[in-house]
Ligand SMILES: Nc1ncnc2c1ncn2[C@@H]1O[C@H](COP(=O)(O)OP(=O)(O)OP(=O)(O)O)[C@@H](O)[C@H]1O
């Protein structure tokens with residue numbers, strides 16, 4: 001899979017935040033928080049790279065820096081061979097059509113004053129402002145059906161949808177410009193476990209159908225290992241481990257990864273059945 | 287028989303379009319809650335009556351607002367009291383003019399001053415604050431320091447100076463009130479924008495490359511509306527009060543125009559002659575309107591408050 005030319009390669013990405021101390025005097029130097037400390041990786045077309053790490057380790061910051069939503073303090077990002085960091089606004093706009101994003105909080109990522117249809121249509125109207133109204137509507141309905149929403153709900157407002165449905169709207173919005181890559185920033189963390197599986201499966205189906213590359217961010221491994229070809233473990237802005245998904249899960253090299261794996265309750269049906277049997281026995285004898 | 291395929295398709299499409307579920311916007315929800323609030327609804331009705339009075343009052347008035355009733359002049363305290371018979375429903379003022387017609391005229395001007403002042407505040411203040419907050423950094427700093435500076439000028443003094451230097455006219459009054467009214471609004475809008483800016487839906491728009499101005503107009507401003515609407519209903523009475531105060535000082539609107547403040551000032555001046563109605567009628571309209579605006583503002587705030595939802 002990684003023998004192909006990578007669609008995205010990130011080289012030595014660094015992001016720093018200046019943090020003003022409380023009650024600081026104007027001439028005092030702000031603290032520097034190094035959120036991402038030199039991260040490099042490649043992503044092949046059609047591949048899924050899972051990025052895991054605990055909360056605050058810089059996953060979202062890395063994602064935002066890659067698509068230049070926040071400034072970075074160094075590093076290169078090559079998108080199909082072209083350096084994103086050197087592009088001007090106009091060139092960048094062309095790229096934004098090809099890289100879309102899905103967010104963590106399904107409801108918060110939808111403008112409460114717009115209908116589902118308006119929300120999904122926004123990227124299309126931004127990048128193809130000359131599309132006719134009927135055409136836009138047709139596309140929106142098509143995508144709603146594709147992500148498993150009824151086209152009849154086009155005029156509903158976000159607060160009238162469930163969390164899972166909101167996330168589907170977010171996915172439809174990300175797909176409408178036919179992107180090549182989608183960055184999913186913890187797309188299922190805020191959802192119920194049962195809904196999580198549906199959304200992850202939807203993403204996997206869409207990926208297969210459309211040949212998308214995914215950067216899939218999550219803070220626990222159980223979701224990521226299901227969907228990823230490769231996994232990158234981040235530890236305070238550094239790569240702790242990067243490798244094939246099953247390698248990282250079954251044979252973790254770094255102690256940090258091992259800790260993360262231990263933190264996840266991995267379902268084990270045999271052990272579970274044994275525990276239930278023991279409890280039954282206890283209850284029977286009591 | 288041939289079925290007209292195209293027509294059938296059209297029909298199916300129309301059916302499908304009809305089937306679309308109509309969503310309930312947040313405003314629709316808020317409207318429902320607002321109409322459950324009795325004080326607010328009563329205030330709204332009262333305010334509508336005051337509006338109707340200012341629009342159509344001159345049709346009911348028997349006397350025009352600029353004609354003196356020579357038969358009464360000189361004996362106003364005795365003959366000028368409100369009466370149905372001679373057509374002076376609210377009595378006459380000290381110059382023998384019909385007070386009903388004068389109050390209609392004053393209501394028109396006071397409401398206009400209030401609403402225009404609030405409109406300027408809403409439009410200029412909201413856009414200014416949203417742009418400052420969204421852009422951030424140095425631009426934000428400069429823009430808000432300008433507001434600070436404007437706000438630190440004692441505006442009553444400036445307003446009075448403007449009216450003295452450029453002459454008293456309704457236009458100057460609008461200019462003066464418009465200059466100051468948007469400052470608070472811009473602060474409120476900016477504060478709200480700072481919180482909205484970090485919401486994921488704004489981030490989503492930025493990530494797809496929506497232009498900053500479009501983001502402000504499409505994603506920020508509509509979400510500010512709740513605060514803006516509430517604040518502007520409170521701003522209208524504030525503008526009316528300012529104008530009334532200035533008119534009370536004798537610097538506001540000029541004869542033959544009048545306003546609530548000017549009428550109240552006249553009425554207060556002639557109180558000692560026993561012509562209390564000259565004070566009572568303008569005062570009545572003034573007070574019920576201000577109260578109505580406050581209650582409506584209150585009701586709107588409760589209705590739009592997301593915490594109660
Ligand atoms: N705009 C900012 N200004 C200052 N510090 C920031 C900013 N954004 C993020 N940080 C800091 O950078 C670090 C990394 O944050 P980031 O949001 O990337 O974490 P994350 O891995 O996405 O966490 P989570 O799983 O909770 O989403 C955190 O310590 C955070 O406090």
Ligand SMILES: [Mg+2]
Nearest residue numbers: 059060061185
């Ligand atoms: Mg995050």
